[in-house]
Amino acid sequence: MTTATETTVTTQVYRVYINAPALKVWDAITDPEWNGRYGYHARQEYDLRVGGAYRALATAEMREFGAPEVLIDGEILELDPPRRLVQTWHAYFDEATTAEPTTRLTWELHEGDAGSTELTVTHELTGAPGTASVVRGDGGPGGGGGGWAWIVSDLKTFLETGSAIGS
Amino acid sequence: MAGVADDDDRVFRALADPTRRHLLDRLFEREGRTLTELESELEMTRFGVMKHLRVLEDAGLVVTRRSGREKLHYLNPVPIRLIHDRWIDKYTERQVSALVDLKRRSEAELEDSA
Numbered sequence: 001m002t003t004a005t006e007t008t009v010t011t012q013v014y015r016v017y018i019n020a021p022a023l024k025v026w027d028a029i030t031d032p033e034w035n036g037r038y039g040y041h042a043r044q045e046y047d048l049r050v051g052g053a054y055r056a057l058a059t060a061e062m063r064e065f066g067a068p069e070v071l072i073d074g075e076i077l078e079l080d081p082p083r084r085l086v087q088t089w090h091a092y093f094d095e096a097t098t099a100e101p102t103t104r105l106t107w108e109l110h111e112g113d114a115g116s117t118e119l120t121v122t123h124e125l126t127g128a129p130g131t132a133s134v135v136r137g138d139g140g141p142g143g144g145g146g147g148w149a150w151i152v153s154d155l156k157t158f159l160e161t162g163s164a165i166g167s
Numbered sequence: 168m169a170g171v172a173d174d175d176d177r178v179f180r181a182l183a184d185p186t187r188r189h190l191l192d193r194l195f196e197r198e199g200r201t202l203t204e205l206e207s208e209l210e211m212t213r214f215g216v217m218k219h220l221r222v223l224e225d226a227g228l229v230v231t232r233r234s235g236r237e238k239l240h241y242l243n244p245v246p247i248r249l250i251h252d253r254w255i256d257k258y259t260e261r262q263v264s265a266l267v268d269l270k271r272r273s274e275a276e277l278e279d280s281a
Contacts, residue, residue, distance in 0.1 A: 011198055011241070013230045013232065013242075014244070014245050015227060016245045017174075017227075146248065149244040153245055153252055154252075156249070
C-alpha cells in the first residue's frame with residue numbers, strides 16, 4: 001500500500017545515440033537556427049552563460065490554439081559546451097503546468113570513438129505531475145505529441161537524415 | 168547500417184521476454200527504482216533479476232544512475248519510439264493510403280455510373 005508520506009521524486013531519463021559529433025548535437029539543442037526544425041518546431045533561445053535565460057517560443061500554429069507566446073522558460077545553471085547543460089524548465093502549456101513548480105533539466109553529451117554522440121536528457125519533475133505527464137507523452141498524438149521520447153527521436157532523425165518527422 | 172539492425176535486434180530480443188516486459192512496466196509506473204525494490208516484486212532470485220536488467224540495459228531500454236550509494240534504474244522509452252517511427256508508422260501509413268485509394272476508386276466509379 002502506498003501512503004501519503006511517499007516521496008514524489010519523479011525523474012525521467014531519455015537516452016539516444018546520434019550518428020553526429022557532440023558539437024553538432026549541442027548546436028541542434030541550443031542554437032535557435034536549428035532547434036526549431038524538429039520535434040514541436042518551437043524556436044528556443046538560450047543565453048549561453050550561467051544565469052542566462054532560456055525561452056521556448058510558441059509556433060504560429062500553437063498560438064492559434066491559445067498557447068502563450070513564451071511556452072517554456074528557464075535559467076541556465078551549469079554550462080560546459082558541448083558536454084553538459086543544466087537548466088531550470090517551467091512550462092506554460094495550460095493552467096495546470098503553469099501552476100506547478102519549476103523543474104530541472106540536464107543535457108549530457110558524450111562523443112564516442114566513431115564520432116557518434118550519446119545524448120542523455122534527465123528531467124527532474126519533483127512536485128510537477130502535470131508537466132511530468134506531458135513530457136512523458138501521455139497525451140499521445142491527439143494530446144500534443146509524444147514528449148521527450150519523440151523529441152529526441154526526431155532530433156536523431158533530423159541530424160542523421162537532414163529531415164525531421166515533425167516537418 | 169548494420170549498427171541500426173543490431174540495435175533493433177537487441178530491443179526486440181529484450182522485449183520478447185515476459186519478465187523483462189514486467190520489469191519495464193514496473194519502471195513505467197515509478198521511475199528510479201533500486202534492484203532490491205524490483206526484486207521484491209518478482210518471484211525470482213536477485214541474480215535472475217540482475218540478468219534481465221542487464222539485457223534491458225544492453226538494449227538501451229533501461230538507463231541506470233547513481234544516487235549516493237544506490238543504483239537507480241530508469242525506463243528509457245526512446246528505442247521503442249525509434250522502432251515505432253521506423254516500422255509502425257511505415258505500415259500504418261500504407262493502410263491509410265490503401266483506404267484513400269479505395270475511396271477514390273469508389274468515387275470514380277460513382278462518377279462513371281452517373
